[in-house]
Amino acid sequence: MKCLLFLARLKNNELITLKDVEAGESVIIQKINGRSSFRRRISEMGFVRGKQVDVLKNAPFKDPIEYQIMGYNISLRRSEAALIEVVSLEDNSDNEIIYNGTLSFNKKEMKELRPLNELKVVFVGNPNSGKTSIFNAISGRQEHVGNYSGVTVDAKKAKTDYNNYAIELTDLPGTYSLSPNSPDELFVRDHLLKAHPDVVINVIDASNLERNLYLTTQLIDMDIPVVLALNMYDEVDKKGDSFDIEQFVKITGMPAVKTVGSKRVGIHQLFDKVIEVAENNDPNQRHIHINYGVELEQSINKVQQEIWKASNYIRDISSRYFSLRLLDNDEHTHKNISYLENAEAVVEVANKEINRLENLCKEKTQTLITNARYGFITGALKETFKAKKTKRQHSFSEKIDNILTGKYTGFPLFLLILWIMFQSTFTFGAYPADWIDIGVNWIGSVFGNLLSDGPVKDLIVDGIIGGVGGVLVFLPNIVILFFFISLMEDTGYMARVAFIMDKLMHLIGLHGKSFIPLIMGFGCNVPAIMATRTLENRSDRLLTILIIPFMTCSARLPVYILIAGAIFPETAGTVIFSMYLAGIAISILTALLLKKTIFKAKEAPFVMELPPYRIPTLRSAIRHMWSKAKEYLKKMGGVILWASIIVWFLSYFPRTNENIELYQSELARIELQLNETNSDSLNTTQDLLLSESELNFKIYEEQQYNSYIGKLGRGIEPLIRPIGFDWKIGVSLVSGIIAKEVVISTLGVLYAGDESADDSSLRDAIQRQKHAQGELKGTPIYTKPTALALLVFVLIYVPCIAVIAAIRRESGKWKWALFNVVYATSLAWVLAYIVSKVAGLFF
Ligand code: GDP
Ligand code: MG
Numbered sequence: 001m002k003c004l005l006f007l008a009r010l011k012n013n014e015l016i017t018l019k020d021v022e023a024g025e026s027v028i029i030q031k032i033n034g035r036s037s038f039r040r041r042i043s044e045m046g047f048v049r050g051k052q053v054d055v056l057k058n059a060p061f062k063d064p065i066e067y068q069i070m071g072y073n074i075s076l077r078r079s080e081a082a083l084i085e086v087v088s089l090e091d092n093s094d095n096e097i098i099y100n101g102t103l104s105f106n107k108k109e110m111k112e113l114r115p116l117n118e119l120k121v122v123f124v125g126n127p128n129s130g131k132t133s134i135f136n137a138i139s140g141r142q143e144h145v146g147n148y149s150g151v152t153v154d155a156k157k158a159k160t161d162y163n164n165y166a167i168e169l170t171d172l173p174g175t176y177s178l179s180p181n182s183p184d185e186l187f188v189r190d191h192l193l194k195a196h197p198d199v200v201i202n203v204i205d206a207s208n209l210e211r212n213l214y215l216t217t218q219l220i221d222m223d224i225p226v227v228l229a230l231n232m233y234d235e236v237d238k239k240g241d242s243f244d245i246e247q248f249v250k251i252t253g254m255p256a257v258k259t260v261g262s263k264r265v266g267i268h269q270l271f272d273k274v275i276e277v278a279e280n281n282d283p284n285q286r287h288i289h290i291n292y293g294v295e296l297e298q299s300i301n302k303v304q305q306e307i308w309k310a311s312n313y314i315r316d317i318s319s320r321y322f323s324l325r326l327l328d329n330d331e332h333t334h335k336n337i338s339y340l341e342n343a344e345a346v347v348e349v350a351n352k353e354i355n356r357l358e359n360l361c362k363e364k365t366q367t368l369i370t371n372a373r374y375g376f377i378t379g380a381l382k383e384t385f386k387a388k389k390t391k392r393q394h395s396f397s398e399k400i401d402n403i404l405t406g407k408y409t410g411f412p413l414f415l416l417i418l419w420i421m422f423q424s425t426f427t428f429g430a431y432p433a434d435w436i437d438i439g440v441n442w443i444g445s446v447f448g449n450l451l452s453d454g455p456v457k458d459l460i461v462d463g464i465i466g467g468v469g470g471v472l473v474f475l476p477n478i479v480i481l482f483f484f485i486s487l488m489e490d491t492g493y494m495a496r497v498a499f500i501m502d503k504l505m506h507l508i509g510l511h512g513k514s515f516i517p518l519i520m521g522f523g524c525n526v527p528a529i530m531a532t533r534t535l536e537n538r539s540d541r542l543l544t545i546l547i548i549p550f551m552t553c554s555a556r557l558p559v560y561i562l563i564a565g566a567i568f569p570e571t572a573g574t575v576i577f578s579m580y581l582a583g584i585a586i587s588i589l590t591a592l593l594l595k596k597t598i599f600k601a602k603e604a605p606f607v608m609e610l611p612p613y614r615i616p617t618l619r620s621a622i623r624h625m626w627s628k629a630k631e632y633l634k635k636m637g638g639v640i641l642w643a644s645i646i647v648w649f650l651s652y653f654p655r656t657n658e659n660i661e662l663y664q665s666e667l668a669r670i671e672l673q674l675n676e677t678n679s680d681s682l683n684t685t686q687d688l689l690l691s692e693s694e695l696n697f698k699i700y701e702e703q704q705y706n707s708y709i710g711k712l713g714r715g716i717e718p719l720i721r722p723i724g725f726d727w728k729i730g731v732s733l734v735s736g737i738i739a740k741e742v743v744i745s746t747l748g749v750l751y752a753g754d755e756s757a758d759d760s761s762l763r764d765a766i767q768r769q770k771h772a773q774g775e776l777k778g779t780p781i782y783t784k785p786t787a788l789a790l791l792v793f794v795l796i797y798v799p800c801i802a803v804i805a806a807i808r809r810e811s812g813k814w815k816w817a818l819f820n821v822v823y824a825t826s827l828a829w830v831l832a833y834i835v836s837k838v839a840g841l842f843f
Contacts, residue, residue: 015085016085016086016087016088017081017082017083017084017085017086018053018055018065018067018076018081018082018084018086019065019078019081019082019084021053021055021058021086022055022058023055023056023057023058024055025054025055025088026052026053026054026055027052027053027055027086027087027088028050028051028052028053028086028087028088029047029048029049029050029051029052029053029084029085029086030049030085030086030087031049031084031085032047032048032049032083032084032085032280033083033084033085033196033316034080034083034196034315034316035222035223035224035225035287035315035316035317035318038080038083038315038316039225039280042080042084047069047084048280049279051069052069053067053068053069053086054067054068054069055067055068056068056073064076064077064078065077065078065081077315079312079313079314079315080315082314083315083316117164117165117166118165118166118167118168119165119166119167119168119198119199119274119275119278120167120168120170120195120196120197120198120199121167121168121169121170121197121198121199121200121201121274122169122170122171122172122191122192122195122197122199122200122201123135123169123170123171123172123200123201123203124172124175124188124192124200124201124202124203124215124219125174125202125203125204125205125212125215125229125231126174126175126176126203126204126205126211126212126215127173127174127175127176128174128205129174129203129204129205129212129231129232130203130205130229130231130232130259130261130262131171131172131174131203131261132156132171133231133261133262134201134203134229134231134259134261134267134270135156135158135169135171137261137264137267138160138162138167138169138267138270138271139158139159139160139169140160141156141158142623142626142627143156143171155170155171155172155173155187155191156170156171157169157170157171158171162271162275163271163272163275165275167271167274170191170195170197172187172188172191173187173188173533175188175215176211176214176215177214177215177218178192178215178218178219178222179218179328179330179366180330180332182533182535183533184533186332187533189332192219192222192224193222193317193336196316197224198225198278199225199226199227199274199277199278200219200224200225200226200227201226201227201228201229201270201274202215202216202219202226202227202228202229202254203229203231203259203261204216204228204229204230204231205231205232205235206230206231206232206233206235206236206243206258207232207235207236207239207241208232209243209377209381209385210374210377210378210381213377213380213381214373214374214377216228216252216254217290217373217376217377218373220252220254220287220288220289220290221290221318221320221321221324222317222318222321223287223318223320223321225277225278225285226254227254227255227256227257227270227273227274227277228254228255228256228257229256229257229259229261229266229270230243230245230256230257230258230259231259231260231261232260232261233258233259233260233265233266234260234263234265239387239388240388241385241386241387241388242385242386242388243384243385243386244383244384244385245258245384247383247384248380248383248384248385249284250284251380251383251384252288252380253284253285253286253287253288254284254285255273255276255277255282255284255285257269257270257273262617262620289320290372290373290376291372291376292324292368292369292372293368293372295357295360295361296327296357296365296368296369296372299323299327299353299354299356299357300320300323300324300327301323302349302353303319303322303323303326303327303346303349303350303353304319304320304322304323306342306345306346306349307319307322307323307337307340307346309342309345310340310341310342310343310346311341312339312340312341313340314339317336322336322337322346323350324369326346326347326350327350327353327354327357327365327369328365328366328369329354329365329366334347400613401496401613404493404496404500405496405499405500410496410500411500414497414500415581417488417493418577418580418581419573419574419577421481421484422573422576422577422580423573423574423577424480424484425477425480425481425484425557425573425576426477426561426564426565426572426573426576427573428476428480429474429476429477429480429561430565431476432475432476433473433474433475433476433477436472436473436475436476437473437761440465440469440470440472440473441469441761443465443469444461444465444466444469447460447461447465448461455652458648458652459645459648459649459652461752462648462749462752463644463645463647463648463649463652463749463752464641464644464645464648465752466644466648466748466749466751466752467640467641467643467644467645467647467648467745467746467748467749467752468636468640468641468644468745469748470744470745470747470748470762471558471636471640471741471744471745471748472636473558473761473762474557474558474561474562474741474744475629475632475633477557477558477561478554478557478558478628478629478632479625479628479629481522481554481557482523482554482624482625482628483621483624483625485522485523485624486616486620486621486624486625487616487621490614490616490617490620490621491613491614491615491616492613492614493613494516494519495516497515497519498513498515498516498519501515502515504588508588508591508592508595509591509592509595509599510540510543510544510591510595511535511540513535514532514535514540514543514544516531517529517531517532517535517544517548518544518547518548518551518584518587519551521548521549521551521552521553522551522552522553522554522580523553523554523628524553524554524555525548525549525551525553525799525800525802525803525806526802526803526806528548528551529545529548529803529806529807529810530806530810532544532545532548532810533810539599540599541810542599542811542816543591543594543595543599544591545807545810545811545816546590546594546807546816546819546820547587547588547590547591547594548587548803549799549803549807549820549824550583550584550586550587550590550795550796550824551583551584551587552579552580552583552795553740553799554628555739555740555741555800556740556794556795557576558740558741558744559736559740559741559743559744559791559794560575560576560579560791560794561576562744562747562762562763562766563766563782563787563790563791564576564787564791565763566763566764566766566767566782566787567766567767567782567783567784567787568784568787575788575791579791579792579795582792582795583795586795586796586827586831590823635739635741636741639738639739639742640739640741640742640745643735643738643739643742643745643746644742644745644746644748644749647709647731647735647745647746647749647750648749650707650708650709650712651704651707651708651709651710651749651750652707653707653708654706654707654708655703656703657702657706659702659706660699660702660703660706663695663698663699663702664699666695667692667695667696667699670688670691670692670695671692673688674688674689674692701772704750705727705772709731709750710727712731712734713726713727713728713730713731714727716730716731716734717730720733720829722833723786723789723793723829723832723833723836724781724783724785724786724789724836725786725789725790725793726769726771726772726781728747728750728751728769729747729781729790731746731750732744732746732747732750733793733794733797736794736800737798737800737801738800738801739800739801739802740794740800743794744762747762747765747766748762751765751766751769752765766782767780767782768780769781769782783843784839784843785835785836785837785839785840785843786836788835788836788839789832789833789835789836789839790832792828792831792832792835793828793829793831793832795828796824796827796828796831796832797824797825797828797829798820798821798824798825798828799820799824804817804820804821805817807820
């Protein structure tokens with residue numbers, strides 16, 4: 001009966017482990033899971049892939065199980081047997097059997113052995129060590145590479161084939177350690193412990209071994225199979241340092257390979273090594289124990305003893321590791337071991353040992369452990385590493401640094417760089433933008449001539465081409481912006497900016513570290529909000545999340561360019577630059593306000609990292625630009641297209657009302673007259689033509705005013721009239737909540753149907769818009785004060801839906817998302833009002 005069950009499970013392709021096999025059955029070993037020392041020990045006992053195992057005794061729920069392998073009798077714990085994947089020896093199907101291994105038994109008896117061709121490989125390492133570069137190099141992916149911490153905040157996955165192995169790669173966020181001080185570190189650690197990767201690639205900045213190896217010591221404690229990627233080896237060579245890798249591998253038991261991630265050097269050697277380690281073929285790989293000193297080791301042993309008492313202890317995580325973590329006062333580990341039947345006793349023993357150690361050594365156990373780790377590193381390096389002796393002189397990098405982060409020069413230079421960035425974004429973007437504009441207009445007129453009059457033509461020409469085309473025009477600006485952002489990241493300047501801002505940020509009770517997510521917000525607020533995960537202190541993190549939406553994201557840039565370009569053609573670059581500065585100022589002031597009221601917590605100490613300056617690679621910049629361009633185009637084919645169609649529909653229907661009918665009969669009358677009058681009465685003809693076009697415009701206006709969207713707009717109008725906005729602007733702002741570009745596509749659709757405006761760009765349409773009703777009737781809508789107010793409003797009011805969702809997700813509460821919506825919108829209104837009034841005094 002049980003045997004049948006076994007076969008049934010096999011048919012369903014379920015994973016069978018040695019634990020499930022009945023007494024009397026025989027199986028072939030497929031794969032050995034678990035930590036590396038277990039794998040090594042078990043393979044030394046003869047449990048290797050492809051070998052046959054006969055189960056002698058397997059009493060349900062009773063340890064141990066007895067096996068026979070290569071003539072030996074061996075007993076294993078049930079928990080250990082669960083780590084050994086097997087396939088059945090008997091195969092009742094008629095499948096051809098293919099196997100080229102070294103097995104000596106009758107082929108007929110054997111089921112096809114699944115080749116060990118799927119590997120789970122993860123990247124861990126300090127931020128900025130080059131994980132993503134190597135990840136991209138092997139997978140051909142284009143993930144974002146940046147020269148500052150916190151770029152990778154989520155695990156990125158990719159699949160790749162390498163030498164007949166299907167490798168699943170995971171790029172984890174960069175961390176300096178695996179003691180869960182921040183959500184990042186906890187995330188990485190949990191991934192390593194729970195996802196059971198086959199091999200962990202520990203990417204190390206080899207030009208900075210001492211600091212990078214700290215994380216490595218923790219991997220050693222975890223006892224998982226690691227390959228070291230000694231990355232940035234070009235820097236080591238350049239400095240002229242010497243590192244005896246062979247010796248290092250020997251003493252640490254960790255295979256290591258030199259790489260230069262950004263230039264794809266050593267990637268193949270690295271993955272050859274990964275496969276060797278996965279197949280347990282690397283002779284150097286072994287598990288070592290870091291020596292924590294007599295007292296600590298004694299305590300570790302005491303806790304281990306207690307853990308071993310538990311009969312339900314699953315041996316996939318090392319007991320030494322658990323003990324160390326407990327002695328390190330790590331709360332999260334309490335959870336991890338809570339499944340042990342004697343979990344409480346284990347914690348008790350650990351606490352007793354902590355007390356003993358702290359009384360004895362007069363030091364916190366954390367310090368003892370950290371010191372021992374650095375001792376290990378220093379020792380390992382002393383034997384293997386020789387820094388080139390140089391006379392101390394200021395390197396080029398240091399000289400630049402002194403200027404860029406100088407007390408008096410740093411901040412002005414930062415502003416100057418920002419100004420240059422936005423000025424060029426606007427100026428250089430204008431030419432290709434004009435070409436696209438011409439192209440869009442041309443396509444519009446082609447469709448206009450091709451299609452016969454009616455709703456379909458109007459939908460395509462006014463709705464889709466008018467809406468999406470209006471946004472498409474800004475593609476060059478976006479690409480240029482990201483070119484600059486990419487340069488700032490790659491050179492290492494971004495990290496300096498955080499450094500420059502550190503003092504300012506301290507004034508408002510935040511770290512310079514918080515400034516990096518803020519700057520990332522220039523690209524898109526959503527990943528910026530996710531990047532706050534690098535902040536250790538929860539209240540700092542929340543505060544940073546709440547102020548990020550005031551940073552001008554790249555979706556707001558097109559709105560700036562459109563409005564500033566139309567109304568301030570001479571000084572558009574400076575206007576745009578000021579908007580960015582205003583955003584920074586508002587976020588800082590908001591932080592100050594919140595810090596004084598809601599978030600009164602103290603700041604946590606931390607060390608500011610300054611990566612060395614690097615020459616940016618063109619490849620990285622182009623890759624960055626290309627991926628942003630793709631994103632932008634995707635957005636256009638998706639949300640912006642749909643929003644345009646919906647806005648068009650709402651503005652197109654209903655088609656008629658009494659007034660329109662009246663105008664139309666008038667129009668018919670004029671047309672009749674036009675036909676009758678002959679050419680000698682030129683004046684009359686001209687008059688008639690004039691009133692014809694006037695009537696057409698009136699019909700258009702009346703129709704829009706009465707459309708669904710017009711009604712909606714009229715509902716909003718009283719709210720925004722004080723700032724000088726009309727209903728069309730109001731509707732655009734509302735639809736802009738979907739995504740900020742939709743502000744433009746909505747204006748594009750609303751202004752497209754205007755017959756008098758054929759073949760002209762949205763910019764011209766904006767300059768031409770006049771108030772249709774009220775006392776301002778006939779005067780331009782977009783005066784300078786109104787334009788400025790609109791810019792301010794777009795900068796501050798509700799971020800897009802994606803950002804609201806991100807705030808909710810990262811803060812864990814709807815409360816904060818709602819807070820942001822209410823706060824941002826009311827602040828936007830108030831400031832826009834003030835701006836329009838104050839600017840009214842000047843213009
Ligand atoms: P991650 O934070 O660990 O993912 O690191 P990234 O892959 O984003 O790389 C950080 C920076 O280091 C980028 O500017 C890379 O171009 C650069 N970089 C990566 N590998 C190397 C290398 O081997 N040598 C040098 N000189 N730079 C590298
Ligand atoms: Mg990365």
